[in-house]
Amino acid sequence: MHDLCIIGGGVAGLATSIFTARAGLDTLVIDGGESILARNASLENYPGFPNGVDARRYLQLVREQARNAGATFELGRVTSAERRDDTDPEAGFALETDGGDPIEARRIVAASWSDSEYLVPLDVGRTQRGSKHFVSADEAGRTAVDGVYAAGRLAGEPHQTIVAAGHGAKVGLAVIHDSDTDFYHxxxxxxxxxxxxxxxxxxxxxxxxxxxxxxxxxxxxxxxxxxxxxxxxxxxxxxxxxxxx
Incomplete structure (x- = not known):
């Protein structure tokens, strides 16, 4: 049973994982493959890089930082997420993947833009805009289902790397707070x-x-x-x- 499973290995999910892993939570990132940021030819509006940075190099460094913090990674795609026990909110969640064994986690963060079909069984509340679905969440990423969070573009945040990173960090802090981890800042x-x-x-x-x-x-x-x-x-x-x- 992981403390947290983050679905999506892009900027938002990675930022969440850095904070939760550093706080001592057993954090697993399910990485569905290439982040949409890899389509960026040059990332030029992220603070700290005066002349820009190769977006793929940036992703490599953020993944390394998450691993250094203690997060673990599994390559795959989550196909469904359900409560382990409908009568016990503390029982956590069971996740099915397309290639591996089932995964159990006390909390989950959906950061998998733009795939959220696996959340349908949980009825978190999704809204459709054009061909895309967004997950309804408060400012800290909490959804209508206790223990389920949404981060980054999937939560309706603007489509910019710095915003995704900041929101992912904010969601990570919300997870830490809700888990009663002894954490300051x-x-x-x-x-x-x-x-x-x-x-x-x-x-x-x-x-x-x-x-x-x-x-x-x-x-x-x-x-x-x-x-x-x-x-x-x-x-x-x-x-x-x-x-x-």
Whole structure:
């Protein structure tokens, strides 16, 4: 029984997984394959990249960050999601996939734009706009079904990477809150920030001394140098409706 199963390995689902895994929740991401962001030729409006960044490289780094946080991944597509026990809301959910064993989770996050047919048995409330279906959710991604959340474009958020990431993080915080995990706000502070004022370090926070700060900074800079040392060989994915020779 996983604490959380995130359905969709795009930006929103990955952002959710980073926060929930760092909070200590057993987080599984069901990745249906390529994110729609892989169609982007150059991601140029995401803060922190003054000249833009290859969208596929960005996705690789976010997936790596999720794994480093402790999230696990399974490749596949969820075909149905149902309550394990209709009389017990705490019993969690059972998910069927197209290629693997059934998966059980206490909570699920739907971040699988634009596929949400697997949610029909749960009656979360879907609305149709043109050929697409959206899941009804509040600002934090909570749906009408306790334990079921929706993140990113599937929840009606604007179709921009920074928005999807931010909403995914917000949903992750809602999951953490609802799970009663002892969590503050995930902050690495300099040594003495709390203890120097006679306070205990709050849950979810960490104090590090200057040597540790420098070591972490060096590891981070090295990883980014390695990540951007060479261009990616593969090409952005074209929209499936475009014919190519």
């Amino acid at each position: 995930d902050w690495v502070a300099p040594e003495g920030y709390f203890t120097g004022r006679g306070r205990d370090v709050p849950p979810g926070c960490e104090e590090i001394d200057d040597d540790e700060r420098r070591e972490r900074d060096e590891r981070a800079r090295k990883r980014m140098r390695d990540a951007f040392a060479e261009p990616l060989d593969d090409q952005p994915t074209m929209h499936p409706s475009v014919e190519r020779d």
